[in-house]
Amino acid sequence: MTTVVYRSLDNAEIIDVEFLTLQGRSRLLKLLVDSGFTGKSSVILGDDAFDLVHAHVPPAQAAGALHGPQNRGWVTCRIRELRFQRTLIAIVTELSPLTLPPDVQGMVGLSFLRQFDRWGAEQSTDGWQFFLSNGVG
């Protein structure tokens, strides 16, 4: 089993996810983990991330902190330590309606987390940490 861990913030779980452009360039983004974000879309990115979209997806309705039809696109994301790479649906929008910690550039939801065999938070000697893991362990 391969596991990657991220140090928890006082009031949030943040992970680093690499995104690939169509040209193969990559950009590392800090994303808030929120399993209360559910639906077909896996990620929410800011409207400065349109260059990460490989193809558009028809808009879908959102409810809650974001509401109404949302622009969506296919984005390819990677976590090298887990040898994880997947093309998933992202909502690409103005992020101000969301409550994001400083320097956080979006959010991952339940459908992102369920790409992994295990995910969650645990207490370590260094404090709380969030983990993603894949493989048999």
Place this chain on the structure above:
Amino acid sequence: MTEKEHNLRIAGSISAEFAWDGQSFHDGDCVALLDGKVVAVADNPDEAISALRAIDPDPNRGMVVEVTDPMVDVVRQKQT
């Protein structure tokens, strides 16, 4: 009607009826649309996007529809 509007019209039919213009699709299919036409069907988004971009490399043109029942995205995060 714009290219996007053509594609959205077809995407709506595919989502509602799992079919368009006599062609049927299965749950989970990824259908690439360009200029109001189905240009590829694949069982994963990577293959559908590759096929679409081989025809037109502009990421602002075309779209890829995942054939599935519509679902609302819910963001439960508390607003400030």
